[in-house]
Amino acid sequence: xDSAFSHHNHHQCxxxxxxxxxxxxxxxxxxFTKLREQLFTLIWESHKPVTAYKLLDQIKDSDFSATPPTVxxxxxxxxxxxxxxxxxxxxxxxxxCQPGARxxxxxxxxxxxxxxxxxxxxxxxxxxxxxxxQHHFQMKSYVxxxxxxxxxxxxxxxxxxxxGLA
Amino acid sequence: xDSAFSHHNHHQCxxxxxxxxxxxxxxxxxxFTKLREQLFTLIWESHKPVTAYKLLDQIKDSDFSATPPTVxxxxxxxxxxxxxxxxxxxxxxxxxCQPGARxxxxxxxxxxxxxxxxxxxxxxxxxxxxxxxQHHFQMKSYVxxxxxxxxxxxxxxxxxxxxGLA
DNA sequence: CAAATAAATGTTATAGTATTACATTATCTC
DNA sequence: GAGATAATGTAATACTATAACATTTATTTG
Numbered sequence: 001x002d003s004a005f006s007h008h009n010h011h012q013c014x015x016x017x018x019x020x021x022x023x024x025x026x027x028x029x030x031x032f033t034k035l036r037e038q039l040f041t042l043i044w045e046s047h048k049p050v051t052a053y054k055l056l057d058q059i060k061d062s063d064f065s066a067t068p069p070t071v072x073x074x075x076x077x078x079x080x081x082x083x084x085x086x087x088x089x090x091x092x093x094x095x096x097c098q099p100g101a102r103x104x105x106x107x108x109x110x111x112x113x114x115x116x117x118x119x120x121x122x123x124x125x126x127x128x129x130x131x132x133x134q135h136h137f138q139m140k141s142y143v144x145x146x147x148x149x150x151x152x153x154x155x156x157x158x159x160x161x162x163x164g165l166a
Numbered sequence: 167x168d169s170a171f172s173h174h175n176h177h178q179c180x181x182x183x184x185x186x187x188x189x190x191x192x193x194x195x196x197x198f199t200k201l202r203e204q205l206f207t208l209i210w211e212s213h214k215p216v217t218a219y220k221l222l223d224q225i226k227d228s229d230f231s232a233t234p235p236t237v238x239x240x241x242x243x244x245x246x247x248x249x250x251x252x253x254x255x256x257x258x259x260x261x262x263c264q265p266g267a268r269x270x271x272x273x274x275x276x277x278x279x280x281x282x283x284x285x286x287x288x289x290x291x292x293x294x295x296x297x298x299x300q301h302h303f304q305m306k307s308y309v310x311x312x313x314x315x316x317x318x319x320x321x322x323x324x325x326x327x328x329x330g331l332a
Numbered sequence: 333c334a335a336a337t338a339a340a341t342g343t344t345a346t347a348g349t350a351t352t353a354c355a356t357t358a359t360c361t362c
Numbered sequence: 363g364a365g366a367t368a369a370t371g372t373a374a375t376a377c378t379a380t381a382a383c384a385t386t387t388a389t390t391t392g
Contacts, residue, residue: 003301005301005303031359031368031369033358033369033370035369035370036369051348051349052349052350053348053349065370065371065372066371067371067372067373068349068350068351069350069351069352069370069371069372070370070371070372072349072350072351073369073370074370077369088254088255088311089254089309091348091349091350091378106294106297108297108298108301108303108305110303111306117301119297119300119301121293121296121297121300123289123292123293123296123297124290124293124294124297126289126293127287127289127290127292127293128272128290128310128312130287130289131272131274131285131287131289131290131312132274132312132314134285134287135169135171135274135283135285135317136316136317137171137274137276137312137314137315137316137317138314138315138316138320139274139312139313139314140277140313140314140315141312141313141314142310142311142312142313143255143310143311144294144308144309144310144311145254145308145309145310146294146297146298146303146305146307146308147305147306147307147308148298148303148304148305148306148307149303149304149306150302150303150304151301151302151303154304197339197340197388199340199341199387201340201341202340217377217378218378218379219377219378231341231342231343232342233342233343233344234378234379234380235341235342235343235379235380235381236341236342236343238378238379238380239340239341240341243340257349257377257378257379
């Protein structure tokens with residue numbers, strides 16, 4: 001898995017995500033419509049979490065009938081299918097790196113370049129399961145959002161991770 | 167520490183929280199003004215996270231000049247002082263159980279009765295530190311929001327945790 | 333104490349995020 | 363093709379948060 005914080009072939013990364021999404025929708029017997037594909041692609045065009053209204057602006061270019069419900073309904077669909085995640089602290093959405101795999105989300109979010117990276121770590125889940133049990137709480141899902149500086153932004157003079165990126 | 171999910175003397179719990187907040191503000195050399203105390207008290211009157219506009223409605227009863235900036239500025243102050251937390255997924259605020267103690271937040275949130283409880287668990291922090299290091303990410307803070315059912319709401323017929331509460 | 337400064341609050345307007353409700357169109361099933 | 367279901371179009375509105383500037387209150391300093 002490539003990191004959102006480093007350079008990589010993102011176009012390829014996005015293309016394969018779309019194909020995988022289409023396959024997963026077929027398996028689930030749900031429709032990966034033109035609109036859904038379009039929005040999903042837009043989300044994957046950036047490793048930065050994107051807001052609903054930014055997406056709205058973008059699809060308006062190709063579809064003038066687009067309004068907020070258009071976007072939110074489609075986002076809800078993608079969320080339900082586990083194809084994207086919502087980053088609560090940013091009111092923004094990001095493609096899911098392991099769609100289909102059972103996982104609730106942990107994200108490391110750079111305060112400077114605003115890129116976000118989904119990470120999987122069994123110990124976080126275990127710790128949350130532990131604390132839930134201690135409190136006799138029946139855990140169903142969780143979200144962890146970690147803030148700080150990504151490797152590039154810890155040395156901001158050498159690179160600038162925040163230029164020319166969506 | 168009492169649990170937000172069980173019955174306890176919440177008035178006492180709230181009163182001591184206000185006193186502790188006043189003391190901490192004195193120590194920090196910041197002012198615990200009438201407005202700040204009033205809002206802090208309102209937040210502590212419920213174990214449910216409260217939204218800014220709910221608080222606005224409430225202080226309007228006693229102060230007709232209250233507007234959104236009044237509330238948000240005061241909330242910002244209380245957040246900065248570590249006296250309250252913001253639950254991102256709910257756009258809502260809740261009193262901090264261990265003000266003064268260094269800690270970033272973990273919350274268990276009941277999907278049925280909507281109560282939330284701050285919990286502290288070293289293993290969550292450790293796991294997040296681990297995963298941050300693995301990704302060469304310089305962690306500054308984190309928030310974990312865990313969703314599920316509290317002990318009472320796992321047996322909804324016997325008790326009803328969602329009646330008569332703020 | 334009074335003037336100067338800083339901190340807090342008041343006020344108006346607006347930006348940003350999300351949902352409700354209902355109409356229409358497309359797709360699927362038989 | 364008719365009926366049912368799913369998806370999308372459309373208009374209005376509700377909810378959440380901030381910007382910008384005026385006024386008041388508290389603190390500091392001469």
